[in-house]
Amino acid sequence: MAADGGDGLTEPHRAALRGAPRPGSTRILLEPNLDASKPTGGFLRRFFRLAGAAEPSRAREATVIAFASGKGGTGKSFLTTNAAICLHRAGRRVAVVDCDFGLANAHLLFGVTPRYSVQHLLDGAVSVQQALTATPYGPGLVAGGSGVSSLAELDARHMQLLGRALHWLAGCHDVLLLDCPAGLSPQSLTTVLASQHAVVVTNPEIAALTDAYALIKCLARQPSRPQIHLIVNRVTQAGLGEATFERLADVSRRFAGCEIHYIGEVPEDAAVSQRRLGQPPLTVSHPQCATSQAIQTVLRNLECATGGLLPMAGETPGVEARMAAQLRRW
Numbered sequence: 001m002a003a004d005g006g007d008g009l010t011e012p013h014r015a016a017l018r019g020a021p022r023p024g025s026t027r028i029l030l031e032p033n034l035d036a037s038k039p040t041g042g043f044l045r046r047f048f049r050l051a052g053a054a055e056p057s058r059a060r061e062a063t064v065i066a067f068a069s070g071k072g073g074t075g076k077s078f079l080t081t082n083a084a085i086c087l088h089r090a091g092r093r094v095a096v097v098d099c100d101f102g103l104a105n106a107h108l109l110f111g112v113t114p115r116y117s118v119q120h121l122l123d124g125a126v127s128v129q130q131a132l133t134a135t136p137y138g139p140g141l142v143a144g145g146s147g148v149s150s151l152a153e154l155d156a157r158h159m160q161l162l163g164r165a166l167h168w169l170a171g172c173h174d175v176l177l178l179d180c181p182a183g184l185s186p187q188s189l190t191t192v193l194a195s196q197h198a199v200v201v202t203n204p205e206i207a208a209l210t211d212a213y214a215l216i217k218c219l220a221r222q223p224s225r226p227q228i229h230l231i232v233n234r235v236t237q238a239g240l241g242e243a244t245f246e247r248l249a250d251v252s253r254r255f256a257g258c259e260i261h262y263i264g265e266v267p268e269d270a271a272v273s274q275r276r277l278g279q280p281p282l283t284v285s286h287p288q289c290a291t292s293q294a295i296q297t298v299l300r301n302l303e304c305a306t307g308g309l310l311p312m313a314g315e316t317p318g319v320e321a322r323m324a325a326q327l328r329r330w
Ligand SMILES: Nc1ncnc2c1ncn2[C@@H]1O[C@H](COP(=O)(O)OP(=O)(O)O)[C@@H](O)[C@H]1O
Pocket: 069, 072, 073, 074, 075, 076, 077, 078, 079, 105, 233, 234, 235, 266, 267, 268, 269, 270, 272, 273, 274, 275, 291
């Protein structure tokens, strides 16, 4: 298929998405033959310095869900943090890993100042337990580190260590939510592909939709990939989310051979965009408002689609093995 503009989209895709070619198109940057060298035993012992606790068992792993998008700013961090809070209130053991390395902000949305981030974890300075920060609203958080350019370009060995950390976290939680960076970078795709479910967050406008399709198409090409669910965030009228989904689902089916699953819409809400630092998350301050209720509906749909948002007994391969498999492919 002839692609134009370097983003892998052809004219029929664009026509179907009803949009003009957008400037500054996304390039797919996959590094070939990444060779993940084995971490040393000493490093791993430090990594899992568990103060006497055993490494969690592989038998039951949390459901791992990546919140992803093609375009930045679609609302992944807002939805990930608020979804985590709602799941905690529903009795789940839940942790968020801010995988938007270098540009992380989940800690701000949770109102915490973590002592350690994934940067310290991957440097071997702290254990995964130490990097797991408690938040006032229940979920644990592994913060992503902000303004650290080296984190934006993690190599295969670091990704392997991240897989190991996710494995540990998955062993002691019911649900792991990964707040992924936007776009199609190798780190982002590897993280999404290591998850069991990908929640693609888009907005109704064409730029977000086009980039969401680019991400779906990229995931669809992989031999093994997560189930793809769609949230349409920032809708300005009820029903726009479903109409947006229908368009994207049609294009994804026809041109990428990929089925996606709709889990709901979340309204545009000034109470979200005008939130100031230090204010509690919306689902805490206004649990009954339309936006918080929409998030609850999305979670109910996700729960149905994922078989309960609970640890998966005896599931093989686990998150670490899925990540290692992706790293071997690239
Ligand atoms: N439903 C919404 N209504 C209004 N503003 C929103 C909504 N969802 C997200 N936003 C705003 O959009 C911006 C980007 O959200 P964020 O969650 O940081 O996006 P991402 O993590 O995808 O980059 C933030 O300013 C956020 O407050």
